[in-house]
Amino acid sequence: MTAETAGTALRTERFAAGLSHADHQRVDERTADWLQAVNLGFHDPAWKPEQMASIVEAYRADGRMLTGVYDDAAPAYAWNPAAPVATYATMSNGLNAGGTLLQAHQITSVTVRPTHRRRGILNGMITADLLRAGEEGFAVAALLASEAVIYGRFGFGAATAEATVEVDARGRLELKVPPSGSTVLADAPKMEELAPEIFSRHLHAARGALGRQAGYAKRAAGLWGDVPEVQQDVRAAVHYDAAGTPDGYVTYRFLPWETEPHTLKVLDLVAVDDTARLELWRYLGSIDLVEKITASAPVADPLPWALADRRRYQVTGVEDTLWLRPLDPAAMLRARGFESDGTVVLTVADPLGIAAGRWLVQVDGTAVTVTELVPGEDGPSGVPAVEADAAAFGSLYLGGVSAQVLAVSGGVRGTEEGVAALDRLFAVARPPYCSTHF
Numbered sequence: 501m502t503a504e505t506a507g508t509a510l511r512t513e514r515f516a517a518g519l520s521h522a523d524h525q526r527v528d529e530r531t532a533d534w535l536q537a538v539n540l541g542f543h544d545p546a547w548k549p550e551q552m553a554s555i556v557e558a559y560r561a562d563g564r565m566l567t568g569v570y571d572d573a574a575p576a577y578a579w580n581p582a583a584p585v586a587t588y589a590t591m592s593n594g595l596n597a598g599g600t601l602l603q604a605h606q607i608t609s610v611t612v613r614p615t616h617r618r619r620g621i622l623n624g625m626i627t628a629d630l631l632r633a634g635e636e637g638f639a640v641a642a643l644l645a646s647e648a649v650i651y652g653r654f655g656f657g658a659a660t661a662e663a664t665v666e667v668d669a670r671g672r673l674e675l676k677v678p679p680s681g682s683t684v685l686a687d688a689p690k691m692e693e694l695a696p697e698i699f700s701r702h703l704h705a706a707r708g709a710l711g712r713q714a715g716y717a718k719r720a721a722g723l724w725g726d727v728p729e730v731q732q733d734v735r736a737a738v739h740y741d742a743a744g745t746p747d748g749y750v751t752y753r754f755l756p757w758e759t760e761p762h763t764l765k766v767l768d769l770v771a772v773d774d775t776a777r778l779e780l781w782r783y784l785g786s787i788d789l790v791e792k793i794t795a796s797a798p799v800a801d802p803l804p805w806a807l808a809d810r811r812r813y814q815v816t817g818v819e820d821t822l823w824l825r826p827l828d829p830a831a832m833l834r835a836r837g838f839e840s841d842g843t844v845v846l847t848v849a850d851p852l853g854i855a856a857g858r859w860l861v862q863v864d865g866t867a868v869t870v871t872e873l874v875p876g877e878d879g880p881s882g883v884p885a886v887e888a889d890a891a892a893f894g895s896l897y898l899g900g901v902s903a904q905v906l907a908v909s910g911g912v913r914g915t916e917e918g919v920a921a922l923d924r925l926f927a928v929a930r931p932p933y934c935s936t937h938f
């Protein structure tokens with residue numbers, strides 16, 4: 501594929517990450533150049549050749565497809581003329597929508613070189629990719645946004661949020677709930693096998709959870725940190741339920757002794773249920789010489805409610821995590837778990853046209869019926885009708901924000917009664933939580 505942008509001929513290639521045929525400890529040149537461009541785009545140091553090989557193995561396990569946009573007219577003195585001026589990658593994992601797992605089309609590693617920005621390169625890459633993903637049958641696209649202002653125009657809406665918290669751990673953390681099961685310090689290398697097993701149970705249990713890429717298991721085992729390099733200071737603990745089955749793990753590191761107050765940083769905490777989550781915190785709060793614990797947490801974390809002293813728990817920030825973009829709203833609705841019954845006519849407006857349409861949505865117990873309405877056709881009389889922009893539907897989908905809030909901010913349109921009906925239908929007891937970063 502080629503693209504003509506601002507008078508410069510650009511060439512686009514889409515390929516799977518590859519290892520060198522001659523030396524499997526090295527990645528092929530095209531992949532190495534692509535990885536270097538990603539490092540450049542995110543201001544990261546360049547990866548060493550052996551680190552690249554580990555990354556490419558993990559990318560292959562993830563089934564990632566890489567896109568590079570090349571400017572063949574690079575002048576003398578240009579940095580690595582073979583490296584792409586823009587990068588983009590995709591992969592797919594299951595998203596817990598409260599009903600069945602929905603296979604999400606994930607977008608990551610989006611960079612455009614400073615010399616080539618604001619010429620529509622991202623626009624070209626993402627538009628072509630979303631159209632292709634829709635044609636391939638994906639119902640939803642997902643990404644994590646480096647800046648909140650980039651992806652709304654492409655139909656993505658912020659769908660989940662994550663808190664960063666600090667817990668005052670001086671003395672033992674006292675919990676009001678009775679202890680349950682047992683927690684052991686784990687043999688870190690064994691986490692490579694166990695962490696994905698526990699995560700898989702969490703994935704099926706928690707609305708908003710998204711399947712994880714291969715690098716997560718390596719980080720849980722301390723084999724990788726921010727880069728593929730053994731982390732000597734990463735510890736892990738596993739919680740066993742009363743029947744002796746592992747149902748949660750936490751990985752953490754003690755920050756250098758100079759850090760005041762002495763701080764333990766939770767790297768990852770995955771629990772199949774609230775009991776396992778609280779028991780892992782009970783363990784963390786029992787570690788000697790620790791004065792503060794920092795962690796990421798769900799916005800509706802049960803921990804402060806379970807602590808004898810809830811003021812030991814401070815939320816230091818809340819950030820959006822998963823952004824969703826509908827590709828096939830009817831399939832999304834069928835995969836969603838609803839906690840209330842109701843009937844609405846829902847119109848999705850989409851300037852790209854991919855997700856546009858109108859549906860009668862009927863929820864009765866576990867039965868979800870989604871009927872497409874032909875253009876101009878009204879729904880049954882008396883059924884409230886509401887319209888949502890694609891991005892607003894992405895935000896509403898998992899229940900992370902109410903339709904009323906979206907109506908006030910302009911993404912949802914309808915009568916007061918219609919918006920209230922949409923809210924009742926999409927209401928969830930707990931805000932969705934996605935701890936997968938990609």
Ligand SMILES: CC(=O)SCCNC(=O)CCNC(=O)[C@H](O)C(C)(C)COP(=O)(O)OP(=O)(O)OC[C@H]1O[C@@H](n2cnc3c(N)ncnc32)[C@H](O)[C@@H]1OP(=O)(O)O
Nearest residue numbers: 608609610611612617618619620621622623643645646649
């Ligand atoms: C899923 C992820 O990987 S998130 C990571 C995103 N990447 C980064 O943050 C790395 C640093 N930034 C970049 O590499 C680039 O600036 C990108 C990828 C964000 C944008 O690439 P570009 O090719 O410049 O975007 P493009 O020219 O297609 O812009 C499309 C539209 O989005 C707007 N836009 C793009 N980026 C931004 C931004 N950071 N802030 C505000 N508006 C933006 C453009 O102004 C343009 O608007 P218009 O259609 O109204 O004219």
